[in-house]
Amino acid sequence: GAGVSQTPSNKVTEKGKYVELRCDPISGHTALYWYRQSLGQGPEFLIYFQGTGAADDSGLPNDRFFAVRPEGSVSTLKIQRTERGDSAVYLCASSLKLGGPTDTQYFGPGTRLTVL
Amino acid sequence: GNSVTQMEGPVTLSEEAFLTINCTYTATGYPSLFWYVQYPGEGLQLLLKATKADDKGSNKGFEATYRKETTSFHLEKGSVQVSDSAVYFCALSWSSSAGGTSYGKLTFGQGTILTVHP
Numbered sequence: 001g002a003g004v005s006q007t008p009s010n011k012v013t014e015k016g017k018y019v020e021l022r023c024d025p026i027s028g029h030t031a032l033y034w035y036r037q038s039l040g041q042g043p044e045f046l047i048y049f050q051g052t053g054a055a056d057d058s059g060l061p062n063d064r065f066f067a068v069r070p071e072g073s074v075s076t077l078k079i080q081r082t083e084r085g086d087s088a089v090y091l092c093a094s095s096l097k098l099g100g101p102t103d104t105q106y107f108g109p110g111t112r113l114t115v116l
Numbered sequence: 117g118n119s120v121t122q123m124e125g126p127v128t129l130s131e132e133a134f135l136t137i138n139c140t141y142t143a144t145g146y147p148s149l150f151w152y153v154q155y156p157g158e159g160l161q162l163l164l165k166a167t168k169a170d171d172k173g174s175n176k177g178f179e180a181t182y183r184k185e186t187t188s189f190h191l192e193k194g195s196v197q198v199s200d201s202a203v204y205f206c207a208l209s210w211s212s213s214a215g216g217t218s219y220g221k222l223t224f225g226q227g228t229i230l231t232v233h234p
Contacts, residue, residue: 004159033221042120042205042224043160056221091160093222102148102167102209105222107160 002026004108006092012114013082021077021111023092032075033105034067035091043091049075082115089113118143120206122225129196129232137191137228139180139206147208148220149173149182149189154203154227163191163204196232203227 005024013019025032030051035043045059049069057067064082069075079086089112093105123138141147151163151173164173169184178193189206205227209220 035222040226042207042226043222045221045223048221059221093160102165103220104150104162104165106162107152109159 004092004094004106006090006108006111008111009109010112010114012116014116015082015084017082017115019079019082019113021079021090021113023075023077023108025073025075025092025094026096026106027073029094029096029106030072031095031103031105032069033093033095034075034077035093037089037091037110039088046077046090079113082113084115087113087115118147118208118210118223120208120223120225122204122206122228125227126229126231129230131198131232131234132195133232135191135193135196135200135230137204137206137230139189139191139225141187141189141206141208143187143208143210143223145210146184147210149180150207150209150222151178151180151189151191152205152207152224154205156202160205196230198232198234201230201232203229 007022032049034046037043047067048056052072064080067077089110091110092108095103095105119142148167150165152160153163164175166173166182172181180191206225207222
């Protein structure tokens, strides 16, 4: 079956602009996570969705970042007033159950965001 | 807080050499431990996992044993191939809770670049 998909694969924007990054999880997966991976580093947790609600957004760096999952499937990560420091690969992952700690998270290919 | 430390890289080996990539962790309680791999041009894939102490995860000839006494989860392979060239990430998942349901957000190490030459 289809894996986690993310669009766009690459996004180049100018400082101060607004961007939206989309994640389409594996069908039937109820748990959805967003991570951010800077160059040469491991991914860092941003936010976790349990169904439609953001159950843990403790990893969002500031209030310019926001994410939604209105129907419990597709999620959109929104970044306002982008800064050069936001440049990174944004990864989405989903898991089958309600995201238990032993569950395998399946990752999408990521969106590479470049802020000029 | 939780953290994962991987050995410094990059690692360069000849085909059929023995591989060890060290990983140690700091966490409260009993985390689950994972190795993820990122092949060139591809997304992160789960390589193997272990969910409790003394468990051994294995896949594609790779192995790692969850050692609680040394807080380690070292990755090993007896004979590497050129196709194993990739970036390897050690990660832990620690049980958090939201609305009464537990979940596990991953904490990753910084990654180790492995290059295998013919």
